[in-house]
Amino acid sequence: MKHPRKGVLRAYHDGELPDPARRRTSAHLAECRKCRRCLEGIVRDARLCTSALGSLGPGALPELAPRQRSPGTLRPTGAPFGWMAWLLRPLPVPAPVPLAVIAILLGTLIFPFGRTGPPGGRGTAAGRITSPARFRVGSTERVGFLKLPEGRYRPVREPEVFEVPGGIAGPPAPDIRPRTGRRSDE
Amino acid sequence: MGLNPVKGIRAVDFDATFRAHRGVVYRYLFRLSGSRTVAEDLTQECFLRFWEGVLGRRSLRNPRAWLLRVATNLHRDRIRRTRAWPREVLLPAPEPESPGVAPDQALLEKERARLARSALSSLRERDRVILLLRFTGLSYSEIAEATGLRRSSVGRLLERAARRFAEAYRSREEASR
Numbered sequence: 001m002k003h004p005r006k007g008v009l010r011a012y013h014d015g016e017l018p019d020p021a022r023r024r025t026s027a028h029l030a031e032c033r034k035c036r037r038c039l040e041g042i043v044r045d046a047r048l049c050t051s052a053l054g055s056l057g058p059g060a061l062p063e064l065a066p067r068q069r070s071p072g073t074l075r076p077t078g079a080p081f082g083w084m085a086w087l088l089r090p091l092p093v094p095a096p097v098p099l100a101v102i103a104i105l106l107g108t109l110i111f112p113f114g115r116t117g118p119p120g121g122r123g124t125a126a127g128r129i130t131s132p133a134r135f136r137v138g139s140t141e142r143v144g145f146l147k148l149p150e151g152r153y154r155p156v157r158e159p160e161v162f163e164v165p166g167g168i169a170g171p172p173a174p175d176i177r178p179r180t181g182r183r184s185d186e
Numbered sequence: 187m188g189l190n191p192v193k194g195i196r197a198v199d200f201d202a203t204f205r206a207h208r209g210v211v212y213r214y215l216f217r218l219s220g221s222r223t224v225a226e227d228l229t230q231e232c233f234l235r236f237w238e239g240v241l242g243r244r245s246l247r248n249p250r251a252w253l254l255r256v257a258t259n260l261h262r263d264r265i266r267r268t269r270a271w272p273r274e275v276l277l278p279a280p281e282p283e284s285p286g287v288a289p290d291q292a293l294l295e296k297e298r299a300r301l302a303r304s305a306l307s308s309l310r311e312r313d314r315v316i317l318l319l320r321f322t323g324l325s326y327s328e329i330a331e332a333t334g335l336r337r338s339s340v341g342r343l344l345e346r347a348a349r350r351f352a353e354a355y356r357s358r359e360e361a362s363r
Contacts, residue, residue, distance in 0.1 A: 007342025016326045016341065042345060045352040052302040052355055053321045055295055056217050144230040145204070153204055155237045 004028060009039050013046060203249050204233055211253050214322050218261050218314065220303055228260045235260075251324065251331040258315055258332065301362065305354035313347035320344055 004012070004025050011017045012025045029035055145153040211232055216225035235256050236249070246252055306314055312333075319329045329344075330337040 005342065006345045007339075010345035010348075011326065011341035014320075014326070014341070014344075042348070045345075045348040048352045048355060049317060049348050050321065052298060052305070052351075053217065053318070055299040056302050056306075057213065145233065153201055155234050 003032065003035055006038065006042065009035065010042050010046075013039065013042055200237060203236065207250050207253055208233065210250060210322055211257050214254055214318055215257050215261060217306075217318050217321075218258070219264075220307075224261075224264065228257060228264065231260055232257045248328060248331060251328040254319060254322070254324070254328075255332040255334075262311070297362070301355055301358045304358055305351055308354045309347065309350055312343070313350055316340070316343050317347045317351055 008017065008021070008025060012022060012029075017025060029039060144156055208229060212225055212229045215228045215232075216222060219225055219228070232253055236253060306317075309317070315333060316329060316335075319332055324332065326337055326340040326344075329335070329340050335343065
């Protein structure tokens with residue numbers, strides 16, 4: 001008879017083989033010493049896995065109260081891609097250093113060497129201010145479950161958005177709605 | 187026995203599922219990630235997904251397999267995301283107090299856990315997931331459902347994962363002596 005594969009022997013050990021295959025494997029194991037030795041190895045590995053993984057137990061089950069997501073889940077709203085994350089990564093030098101470099105580069109663009117004043121025309125590099133939304137640090141959620149007094153659970157998912165303190169975000173847009181009814185001066 | 191006004195289903199179903207499976211999901215995620223904080227976060231997210239997406243459905247054969255599948259995917263997404271945006275610093279988890287355990291026994295357990303963690307992290311992701319799902323108590327059919335594999339492949343992959351884990355564990359044990 002053909003030797004059963006290791007996967008079949010593992011399923012045999014786990015009691016996951018259907019009856020006909022199980023009977024066939026049992027009959028083969030009774031005759032084949034090599035397969036018995038193979039099964040012993042599988043049993044040894046399975047026992048080691050069970051005892052070693054059992055030592056990784058987390059202990060007591062915590063009460064899962066709603067909590068702020070960990071900072072690792074934060075992502076800048078304007079940076080959905082990997083390259084943007086690379087650009088926005090924390091720098092190994094103090095913040096004034098890259099700011100000074102950027103200021104010098106912008107200065108040379110606006111006031112190039114050999115010219116006495118800024119280039120004319122509209123729409124210079126400094127004039128294009130990007131959307132304030134880009135300067136948000138990120139958004140997060142308060143997620144989880146509230147345990148109600150009667151022992152039931154209610155899900156919570158509350159979004160929150162953080163912005164850079166003192167950033168360039170302007171005042172909120174006025175609430176403009178279409179007028180209804182007749183104008184008072186008519 | 188209140189009704190969920192959004193989906194028109196009984197809230198008690200969710201509570202029963204939550205109580206029955208949150209321990210399984212949490213322990214699985216703890217062993218997969220090695221962090222209590224991450225395990226708690228992902229467990230919450232997992233059950234939120236269950237609340238939002240599954241409760242309306244009528245035919246969910248095996249909620250445990252579904253939850254563990256979502257947990258595995260959430261953990262994979264988290265790894266991918268933190269690689270792209272590594273902002274999190276994991277603090278060491280507080281040591282669980284175990285009264286009545288001798289100090290040398292506790293030290294031995296700690297060493298075993300360290301070796302197991304190291305051996306587990308040396309495995310490929312699929313091997314790790316299969317091994318932990320089986321250790322969680324899932325049958326081959328449930329593992330196949332949770333991982334998207336064929337049922338007939340589970341035995342072979344499980345045997346290979348267990349062998350690799352045992353080899354890694356034994357080699358680390360030898361090295362630490």
